[in-house]
Amino acid sequence: MGATTDLPFSCSCGQFQGILHDVGPDEGDRLTCYCSDCRDFLRVIGRPELLDANGGNAVYQTRVAKLEILYGSDRLATLHMTEKPTMRWYTTCCNTPLFNTLPKAKPAFLSVNTSAFDQAKVDAALGPSNGDFLAKEAEPPLAHPKAFSQFKLALGFIPRLVKDSFSSAWKRSPLFDPDTREPLAKPRRVSPEERLAAGNR
Numbered sequence: 373m374g375a376t377t378d379l380p381f382s383c384s385c386g387q388f389q390g391i392l393h394d395v396g397p398d399e400g401d402r403l404t405c406y407c408s409d410c411r412d413f414l415r416v417i418g419r420p421e422l423l424d425a426n427g428g429n430a431v432y433q434t435r436v437a438k439l440e441i442l443y444g445s446d447r448l449a450t451l452h453m454t455e456k457p458t459m460r461w462y463t464t465c466c467n468t469p470l471f472n473t474l475p476k477a478k479p480a481f482l483s484v485n486t487s488a489f490d491q492a493k494v495d496a497a498l499g500p501s502n503g504d505f506l507a508k509e510a511e512p513p514l515a516h517p518k519a520f521s522q523f524k525l526a527l528g529f530i531p532r533l534v535k536d537s538f539s540s541a542w543k544r545s546p547l548f549d550p551d552t553r554e555p556l557a558k559p560r561r562v563s564p565e566e567r568l569a570a571g572n573r
Contacts, residue, residue, distance in 0.1 A: 374398040379497040381489045383468035388444030390546075392434065392484065397499035400434030401528045402486075403520055404501055406510040409453045413460050414487075415570040416451065416562055417467040422487040426510040430487040431472070432498055433525075435532050436480040437541040439471075445546070450559040453567065459559050461547065475555065477548035480536035481529065 376396040382389040410429040414420050423429060447463045448470075461471040472483035486494050503520030504510070510517070536542050543550040 377497050379489075379493060381486075381493075383444070383447070383463040383466050383470070384488055385463075385466040385468075387465040388447045388463045388468070388470075389442040390444075391440045391442065392432075392497075393438045393440060395432070395434055395438055395497055399438070400432050400498070400532075401520075401525065402432045402498045402501050403430075403503060403505045403525075404428040405431050405505045406508075406514075407506045408509055409456075409458070411509075411511070412562075412567050412571055413451065413453055414469060416453075416567060417462050417469065419467050419469060419488070422469065426512060426514050428504065428510060429469075429485065430494075430501070431483050432486050432494075433481075433483045433529050433532075435541065436473075436477075436482040436536050436545040436547075439482060439484075439546060441546040445556055448547075448557045450555060450557045452559050452561040459555060461557070471547065473545075473547060473555070475559070477545055477550065477553040477555075478537050478542045479533050480542035480545060481533050482545070 374396050376394040379392040379395050406428045411427045414422055447465045448461055449464045450459045450461050457475050459473050459475055462469045468488045469485040474481045503518040505520045507514050507517035507519055548555055
């Protein structure tokens with residue numbers, strides 16, 4: 373196992389703060405995701421400047437028990453971009469994208485959006501990106517993508533999901549009520565019209 377460290381982070385205006393504990397290159401997968409859902413999510417919440425030049429979004433997938441919220445839980449909101457179960461979390465104070473999860477605390481899944489965090493701290497804690505996920509959806513196309521396949525992604529997140537879901541670790545997710553397994557913020561589904569309008573801005 374490689375060295376780990378704590379990674380503090382906050383929303384853009386500082387009203388929400390948290391920590392990822394004991395993270396590092398061996399404790400998760402750091403990627404740039406080029407899927408249209410990630411891209412349109414940032415556009416819908418009004419933060420397209422956080423995308424890279426090809427419409428990519430920086431994320432880090434790790435275990436749910438590593439996340440601690442210091443304050444600002446009352447600033448959380450969630451969206452569903454499609455009929456798929458993925459919930460996308462952000463802050464209502466400054467529309468900072470934060471996390472992707474499933475709709476319930478269990479199965480336990482956590483992807484952290486690092487695009488708005490201090491990149492020097494992110495680089496120091498997590499190391500370089502492992503690659504480009506769904507690079508074929510980049511806009512404009514990537515000249516030399518470092519492809520990261522769905523199979524390779526699954527090799528990372530499925531063991532973490534199983535480990536957290538079949539132990540008590542899932543109960544430590546600060547994004548869900550451990551008794552009801554419901555999220556702290558009720559998700560809103562984005563309409564196709566809203567998504568289209570955001571993409572055309």
